[in-house]
């Protein structure tokens with residue numbers, strides 16, 4: 001029999017370090033040599049662990065209670081007021097990502113026509129949170145209350161559905177950005193997969209169930225080369241993790257439609273731009289750099305072909321979102337049980353006229369009256385696709401969707417907003 005003093009032999013050399021037994025350790029081993037002492041020690045350790053764990057859970061629940069930014073009578077009153085419907089046949093809509101670019105515009109449009117709107121946003125710092133807070137304050141001035149919280153917070157969602165009978169959910173909260181997925185892949189799983197499932201679980205259990213309209217993405221077309229992209233084209237070749245999570249969202253929502261009777265409409269947005277936009281997007285960051293006199297990097301595709309996007313103006317996208325809410329059929333389930341088939345729809349929301357990135361820069365130069373310093377580089381393998389181009393006939397037919405703003409006009413509106421928001425103090429225009 002090997003004694004306690006014998007060195008253990010590692011099964012995989014190098015996996016753990018062999019410690020020479022210290023004289024102090026010998027005493028420690030002797031302590032355990034009698035079985036009754038060992039039993040007492042074990043009891044003591046168990047008691048210690050149990051009291052530590054209960055203390056931890058007390059601290060956790062206490063701090064959650066103290067730091068929770070939602071709950072309470074006043075909070076519920078704000079939520080109810082915001083959800084008030086002020087037109088006949090109006091809807092009560094929960095807008096997730098309401099502090100975001102598309103979310104803030106859609107919330108305002110719904111509120112202005114008399115629908116009830118409650119926002120939800122976690123105000124994360126993917127880009128300058130002060131821009132999100134400024135959107136929040138604009139919405140607040142227009143009677144839209146944004147709850148600060150995450151779509152992964154099932155308790156918060158349950159509470160919201162408890163306080164308000166939402167007829168619709170406009171789900172826009174997401175981790176956006178194609179190239180950032182290589183830097184922070186987990187954030188895409190957290191928001192676009194886990195967050196989506198948490199939200200669908202809440203919607204499935206709500207009684208009555210709301211109809212759901214949510215943001216998919218043009219990026220699901222990935223390496224598809226058939227143009228223009230139609231909803232029937234293949235979407236099984238994503239070029240980025242962002243695209244893959246959006247594609248997964250389309251499959252996940254299909255499951256909830258199939259099993260629980262949730263009414264689902266997925267919208268494939270094509271590179272949305274405009275006032276109050278996202279600072280991480282090319283048109284926005286180019287504007288900032290041009291004004292600051294910094295060089296901009298323009299990616300170029302294979303064989304020196306310019307990249308192109310079907311840039312779509314925010315007002316057109318808002319019309320598509322509102323049209324989707326207006327035409328969404330009802331969910332059929334209740335109490336988590338399906339009572340019959342419910343609609344499952346997917347639409348492209350694009351502009352149908354792709355423009356190359358260098359042309360986008362030319363337009364910005366004209367509007368800003370400043371020459372850009374261009375640094376043209378080959379497109380790195382970072383998830384980008386060479387071009388996008390939407391076929392919108394389905395959305396035209398079913399939603400009455402008809403984009404009316406060309407890139408020239410839309411960028412003019414963006415630049416006007418940019419200069420009024422950031423002024424000419426270019427140092428202020430941080431990311």
Ligand SMILES: O=C(O)[C@H]1O[C@H](OP(=O)(O)OP(=O)(O)OC[C@H]2O[C@@H](n3ccc(=O)[nH]c3=O)[C@H](O)[C@@H]2O)[C@H](O)[C@@H](O)[C@H]1O
Pocket residue numbers: 176177178216217218219269270271272280281282283297298299300307308309357384
């Ligand atoms: O339709 C979508 O579903 C997506 O649209 C948007 O993605 P993209 O179409 O990639 O927009 P965006 O980043 O503005 O790059 C535009 C062009 O500029 C090029 N580009 C970009 C940056 C740069 O420094 N240089 C450059 O040439 C770049 O190579 C590209 O050709 C949303 O961000 C995304 O969240 C998602 O909603």
